[in-house]
Amino acid sequence: MTNKLTIALPKGRLAELSMEYFAKLGITSSEMEKESRKLVFPSDCGNYEFILVRASDVPVYVEHGAADMGVVGKDTLLEYGSDVYEPKDLGFGYCRMCIAKAKDKDINLNFEEWGNLRVATKFENVAKDYFKKKGINAEIIKLYGSIELAPILGLSDVIVDIVSSGATLRENGLEEVVTLFESTARMIVNKASMKLYYDKVKKLI
Ligand SMILES: Nc1ncnc2c1ncn2[C@@H]1O[C@H](COP(=O)(O)OP(=O)(O)OP(=O)(O)O)[C@@H](O)[C@H]1O
Numbered sequence: 001m002t003n004k005l006t007i008a009l010p011k012g013r014l015a016e017l018s019m020e021y022f023a024k025l026g027i028t029s030s031e032m033e034k035e036s037r038k039l040v041f042p043s044d045c046g047n048y049e050f051i052l053v054r055a056s057d058v059p060v061y062v063e064h065g066a067a068d069m070g071v072v073g074k075d076t077l078l079e080y081g082s083d084v085y086e087p088k089d090l091g092f093g094y095c096r097m098c099i100a101k102a103k104d105k106d107i108n109l110n111f112e113e114w115g116n117l118r119v120a121t122k123f124e125n126v127a128k129d130y131f132k133k134k135g136i137n138a139e140i141i142k143l144y145g146s147i148e149l150a151p152i153l154g155l156s157d158v159i160v161d162i163v164s165s166g167a168t169l170r171e172n173g174l175e176e177v178v179t180l181f182e183s184t185a186r187m188i189v190n191k192a193s194m195k196l197y198y199d200k201v202k203k204l205i
């Protein structure tokens, strides 16, 4: 049996930023720096192992205890909801969840007045909850990427998506009309692991 702490990191933009955070605590993994198709990487000190998974899978691994801890965006946590502790806002990975529309389309921004507002998004639950709470009739069109195309091609009236620098909106002729919430990366911890490995976990948060 191993007593290594397993830490789930999202593949992609948050992985590198997460490793910069761990490096500041003296935890590095030279294995991860090598070009490979590996998904499990031991830390150089031997006390931790990092696994690389899809961003939306991080809370799943942690909730079920397959990983003890993980790093994930607040946006993903709100979308997928999971029964984990969220002890630390890591500060990096800033973005905000917005409603955006095509700049050149003159649409009614009083969404309450729409009979059927078509909303394209990757964040189905976040969007559904928002429009439901506002009493707005919205048809949610689930997409998996390049969301900004939807209002340009008439697939939707608006989008609900993440904005960080604003470059993607700008370069595709879209504009932000409502901000739903801001998001940064969070450290999440499995509930049993928090009790079992409290001292080790505390060091990392
Ligand atoms: N443009 C951005 N700038 C900064 N942070 C971002 C940006 N887009 C997303 N993020 C943050 O990084 C997290 C991971 O995003 P990333 O694009 O790497 O994965 P994803 O494509 O959303 O996940 P999945 O692979 O499950 O579809 C997001 O949940 C969000 O918190």
Ligand SMILES: O=P(O)(O)OC[C@H]1O[C@H](OP(=O)(O)OP(=O)(O)O)[C@H](O)[C@@H]1O
Binding pocket: 144, 145, 146, 147, 148, 161, 162, 163, 164, 165, 166, 167, 168, 169
């Ligand atoms: O404001 P910006 O800095 O331009 O970032 C925002 C973009 O980043 C994310 O997309 P991602 O790069 O994850 O690609 P995707 O379209 O495949 O989701 C998001 O969905 C926006 O499209």
